Amino acid sequence: MVIIMNPEATAENIKAVISTIEDAGLEAKVMDGASQRIVGVIGDKRKLGDVTFEAMDGVEKTVAISKSYKLASREFHPRSSVVDVAGVKIGGTPVVMSGPCAVESREQLFEAADIVKKAGAQFLRGGAYKPRTSPYSFQGLEEQGLKFLAEARERTGLRIVTEVTTVEAVDRVAAYADMLQVGARNMQNFGLLKAVGKAGKPVLLKRGLAATIDEWLNAAEYIMNEGNPDVVLCERGIRTYETYTRNTLDLSAVAAVKHLSHLPIIVDPSHGTGKWRMVQPMAYAAIAAGADGLMIEMHPNPAKALSDGPQSLTPEHFERVMNGVKKLSAFLREEQIAPMEI
Ligand code: PEP
Ligand code: MN
Secondary structure, rough: OEEEOOOOHHHHHHHHHHHHHHHHOOOOEEEEEEOOEEEEEEOHHHHHOOOHHOOOOEEEEEOOOOOOOOEEEOOOOOOOOOOOEEEEEEEOOEEEEEEEEEOOOOOOOOHHHHHHHHOOOOHHOOOOOOOOOOOOOOOOOOOOHHHHHHHHHHOOOOOEEEEEOOOOOOOHHHHOOOOOEEEEHHOHHHHHHHHHHOOOOOOOOOOOOOHHHHHHHHHHHHHHHHOOOOEEEEEOOOOOOOOOOOOEEEHEEEHHHHHEEOOOOEEEEHHHHOOHHHHHHHHHHHOOOOEEEEEEEEEOHHOOOOOOOOEEEEEEEHHHHHHHHHHHHHHHHOOOOOOOOO
16 A cells, blocks of 8 residues: 655654554555655555544545455465366366256256256256345245255256355255355345355355446455355346346456456356347357356246246257357367466
């Protein structure tokens, strides 16, 4: 951090700033600017506790140099992380998580699970607790849905990823799922982030509807700070002024996150666009951009889906996308043209 003094700052003001820094066990370095003096703080800023330099006499402003997130940052962990979810590795060769938006019945889920498995995906996704915009929309089968998911795992060997929406449900969801999903609406539910950080299962952290990349990585930090290093990020589109698509899929976030963080990142072109026709091109673009995987909604019969039918692929379309994704990622690997992590 650097502290920029204002041009009228007195020698006493600067001395007070230096003492505050040194009293916290840190080093202060004073630099002369053209009209202002600048005080650099060297060392771990956390030692400063609640000191507010802006409130001290003669201080113009402070500028942070290092990131507020540490555990999630590539600065402190230069090598890309690989997250192991019950034996399936996320980070590197892309993985695919697919299934219906919501678990609707045993039959629907089993049918979807068989299609997901046959097409070569590694994870079955399906919501048992659904964060719906309207309280009158289908809210999910809750624990019964979790039981169906666990049965589908027995049947197919697919790993299970499902959303947890409340702190109270964390242990229940963790008892059935291989990976806990924190949805976009809960990305800054700090109590929930801390609870999933203690649950002992890898976490899929979706980007908030209006979250900056910095806020998203700080949300990952909350989980990691509880002792859980197994966090995978998921770009799922953000709110912009565009109304044609449900959200604006920010594929540049993949490149940004790869630079800023060592955590794996996957892309959800289903919620990112809201339109099934756009899922295939955006899935290919995500893989080309270096994503570590995809989350794709697929329903045995999208016209009958209880949620997110318009963005759900049919089984036939899903199979086509899977084939394309496999070919594209093999091509990128063989030709060594995958994006560099710089
Ligand atoms: C979902 O994955 O079904 C979901 C609700 O996604 P999001 O939190 O990104 O809206
Ligand atoms: Mn959905």
